[in-house]
Amino acid sequence: MKAVMYHYVRSYDSTLPFFRYLDIDNFRKQLDYFKKEFGYVSYEEWQNFIENGVMPNDNGKVILTFDDAMRCHYDYVFPELVERNLWGIFYIPTSPYSDNLILDVHRIHLLCGAFRGPDLLAIAESLIDEDMIPGEKIAEFRNRTYTRQENGAGVSEFKRLMNYFVDYQLRTNIISEAANQLGFVFKQNCFYVPLESLKVMKQKGMVIGSHSHSHPVMSRLSATEQKSEIERSLSVLGTLVEGEHTTYCHPYGGFHSFNRDTVDTLIQLGVAYAFNVDSREITPEDYRDFRFALPRFDCNLFPFGQVS
Numbered sequence: 001m002k003a004v005m006y007h008y009v010r011s012y013d014s015t016l017p018f019f020r021y022l023d024i025d026n027f028r029k030q031l032d033y034f035k036k037e038f039g040y041v042s043y044e045e046w047q048n049f050i051e052n053g054v055m056p057n058d059n060g061k062v063i064l065t066f067d068d069a070m071r072c073h074y075d076y077v078f079p080e081l082v083e084r085n086l087w088g089i090f091y092i093p094t095s096p097y098s099d100n101l102i103l104d105v106h107r108i109h110l111l112c113g114a115f116r117g118p119d120l121l122a123i124a125e126s127l128i129d130e131d132m133i134p135g136e137k138i139a140e141f142r143n144r145t146y147t148r149q150e151n152g153a154g155v156s157e158f159k160r161l162m163n164y165f166v167d168y169q170l171r172t173n174i175i176s177e178a179a180n181q182l183g184f185v186f187k188q189n190c191f192y193v194p195l196e197s198l199k200v201m202k203q204k205g206m207v208i209g210s211h212s213h214s215h216p217v218m219s220r221l222s223a224t225e226q227k228s229e230i231e232r233s234l235s236v237l238g239t240l241v242e243g244e245h246t247t248y249c250h251p252y253g254g255f256h257s258f259n260r261d262t263v264d265t266l267i268q269l270g271v272a273y274a275f276n277v278d279s280r281e282i283t284p285e286d287y288r289d290f291r292f293a294l295p296r297f298d299c300n301l302f303p304f305g306q307v308s
Contacts, residue, residue, distance in 0.1 A: 001041055001049070001056065001282040003063045003275060003296040004034075005253075008109075010072040012308070018155075019113030020307045022299060024076045030304040031084065034062045043087050043205065050273055053287035063282075064088040065275060065296060067211060067249060068106070069096070071190060074197040082204055090201065091211035091249035091275075094236035096192045098213075105215045105251075107175050107186055108162050114184055117154025123178045124161055163252070164217060195240055202241050209247035210234050210271075217252055223261035230265050246272040248292075253277030255293070263292045 008021035022030075034040065041063045045056040064081070066073050069092045081088055093103060102110075111120055162171060179186065193201070202208050212218070213233040218226050230248065237245045248271045250258045255276065266274055271292070278295035286294055299305035 001059075001061055001063060002038065003065055003282060003294060004299050004302070005275075005277065005296040006064070006066045006077070006299050007068060008070055008072060008307075009066075009077050010070075011076075013113075016110065016113035018116065019109075021072075022305065023308045024080075026304045026306075026308075027077070028080060030299065030302060031080065031086075033303050035084075038062050040064075040086055043207075049282075049287065050291075053284060055284055060281065065249070066090045068093060068215075069193045069198070069211075071193055074193045074201065078197075078201055078204075078206070081206070087205045087207065089207040089209055089247065089275075090193075090198075091209045091247075092193075092198070092237060093211045093213065093215045093251070094233045094240070095214040096188070097195060097240055098236050100188060102186050102188045102191055103215050104171055104175055105163060106191065107179070108159055110186060111175070111179060111182070111184065112155050112159065115182055117156075117158055119154075119182075120158045120178065121154040121161070123181055124158055124174065127174050127177055128161070128166060164220075168216060168220070198241050202243065207247065208237065208241050208243075208245060209249060210237055210245055211249050212251050215251045218250065218258040218262045219256060223265070226261050227265045227268075230262075230271075231269060234269060234271075246270060248274040250274060250276055250293070253296070258293075266292050 006022065006027075008019070009024060009027045010021050011024055013019060039058060039061045041056055041061045046063060048054045049056070064086065066077060066088055069090065073090060077088070095101065095103060162175065166174060198208060210230065210233040213229045213236065216229060218229070221229065234245060248266055250262070253276050255278075273294060274292040275296050276293040277298065278293070279297050279301060280295045282294055300307060
């Protein structure tokens with residue numbers, strides 16, 4: 001089986017000239033390609049794997065996953081899936097619904113979409129002192145982050161600095177100050193899937209899972225902080241969308257982004273399985289050994305998946 005990961009699927013927005021997204025027309029073409037070349041894993045086949053470790057009879061079929069509850073998932077992705085009688089797993093960070101704010105990770109995406117990387121990096125560096133950056137994991141994060149993204153000059157450096165290096169307690173204010181200097185306004189009310197739309201998606205057969213509460217790099221947190229993040233996410237998700245929510249997706253992904261504490265917490269809280277980012281197929285051995293770090297391909301590794 002192939003799990004495939006998507007983030008932004010949308011059309012061009014002239015207010016975000018540098019934004020990285022998969023164009024909806026290419027998404028449609030990729031869905032056609034997957035149907036022709038591999039076929040899709042049915043919901044029943046997936047449940048049989050998760051509950052019993054039984055693989056589908058046909059090897060290589062595709063599972064579709066979508067991260068971050070972007071509004072475009074409802075506006076563009078959901079209608080395509082319904083029309084094609086497909087299902088997908090949608091991973092939701094819950095802080096935007098309980099706190100009514102755009103997450104820092106997405107505010108960073110919006111700044112990178114509106115402004116050139118070197119300008120963003122220069123502003124960030126002017127606002128950051130060395131004592132704002134805990135240093136114990138800098139080398140690891142520098143070598144293992146954004147290796148599959150083809151970003152413009154300065155963008156990977158800006159994103160790495162803000163997502164992996166700067167102390168989280170300071171990051172929010174730094175992003176706000178950078179946006180203020182650039183005259184950029186974040187519009188929360190049109191960024192995420194509306195709550196009522198999430199409910200509609202679930203009613204139509206989509207799976208809704210946890211993507212943590214505030215989308216941190218879990219390996220940067222203590223075991224207690226990680227438990228709070230995941231526990232709160234599952235609790236909020238349960239109040240937002242009725243039913244069980246027993247799947248989780250590691251924010252950012254990659255084995256550098258979580259640790260044993262993360263997995264222990266997922267097991268303790270009754271999560272059935274979790275997705276990582278790891279470019280290989282799901283195998284029978286994953287049911288036994290990697291159920292909390294199931295591999296996923298980025299969509300850009302397949303035809304029609306390159307971002308615009």
